[in-house]
Amino acid sequence: xxxxxxxxxxxxxxxxxxxxxxxxxxxxxxxxxxxxxxxxxxxxxxxxxxxxxxxxxxxxxxxxxxxxxxxxxxxxxxxxxxxxxxxxxxxxxxxxxxxxxxxxxxxxxxxxxxxxxxxx
Numbered sequence: 001x002x003x004x005x006x007x008x009x010x011x012x013x014x015x016x017x018x019x020x021x022x023x024x025x026x027x028x029x030x031x032x033x034x035x036x037x038x039x040x041x042x043x044x045x046x047x048x049x050x051x052x053x054x055x056x057x058x059x060x061x062x063x064x065x066x067x068x069x070x071x072x073x074x075x076x077x078x079x080x081x082x083x084x085x086x087x088x089x090x091x092x093x094x095x096x097x098x099x100x101x102x103x104x105x106x107x108x109x110x111x112x113x114x115x116x117x118x119x120x
Contacts, residue, residue: 002112006049009107011041013100014069021093022073026084036076040097044068048101049108058105065101070094 015037022028022036044065053061073090 006108006112007041007045010045010049010104011037013104014041014044014097017096017100018073018093021096022085022089025086025089025092028084032076032080036073039076040069040072043072044101049105049112053105053108054113058102058109061105062098062101066094066098069097 015034018033018037018040019030022033023030028036048061048065048068052064070090070093073085073093074087077085
């Protein structure tokens with residue numbers, strides 16, 4: 001249940017950020033942005049939040065999430081007939097998403113990761 005709530009929070013955050021940024025900079029529809037948000041949420045949660053954040057720190061996980069978001073956003077150009085997202089658009093959207101990830105990682109560290117107290 002902890003992961004489901006974390007995924008919902010991350011999806012809503014990513015969708016809002018991408019809607020604001022990409023809607024201003026591109027001609028993408030809301031449906032296009034939702035597709036991108038689903039991909040960014042799923043891949044970045046597994047790789048950035050569950051794998052990298054667990055073994056490193058917030059800074060490293062945020063940088064990895066920015067990189068993943070940047071690559072995923074750019075990769076969506078190949079699923080459409082014409083290129084509609086520039087490198088600058090993708091970079092701005094990824095960095096804006098990364099700002100939200102800083103706070104999301106604190107949530108994940110405090111509420112998703114199980115902390116064990118081995119002091120006896």
